Amino acid sequence: MLAQEKRKVSTPAASTVRFVRDIPGFSGIQHYKILEPAEGTPFYRLMPDSEEFSFLLLHTFDYFGDYDFELPKQEQDLLQLNKESKILVFSIVNWGSGLKAATVNLKAPIVVNPANGSALQIILDTEMYKVKEPLLPAIMKSR
């Protein structure tokens, strides 16, 4: 199944997701919620239920129109996807020292199955996408 199916799937204001595989660097945390972007900003937020931190997320296809990857069978099974399944793809934003320095991790997107709320971060086996892709040009281009 190709992730380039850009069908829009609406998420509720705060949807609960369960990571079926730990986010690298954050072992033992499975339950997170994804918060909708605040008015005028493109950023979703991924927050664990139990911890006081969050990640900024970008809906990848909104800003990187050519982005695509093939989700391996193993990940499809973990997310319990079938042929008709829709998926959501997010990228983690590293805000760093500010907007101009901010980068997007295209190498390791977060894939969500909105039908059952399962999620995982996949590390793509490709040199095409960078761990630190500049954020600002992508945001400017999409406007």
Add this chain to the structure above:
Amino acid sequence: MLVLSRKVGQSLVIQEDIVLKVVSIDGENVKLGIEAPKHISIYRDEIYESIKSENKGAVLNQKEIDLQELATLLMQSKHAAEDQDA
């Protein structure tokens, strides 16, 4: 660290359901074949470490961040970019 000697074609078993096989050796390159249950994730160490450190670096520690400020910054940058274009 446990160190074991294996020849090409030989395997070792970890926890009953993970099999690691030496597929080929070519100079400094060793090809390994791995069979594991699908919930086990397998990555090249340096790639996994780079994603791990990127994730940790991307964390925002405050529970509430000022998204309005981000919005303003975005708008300012947008205008600045437009001014440059003009």
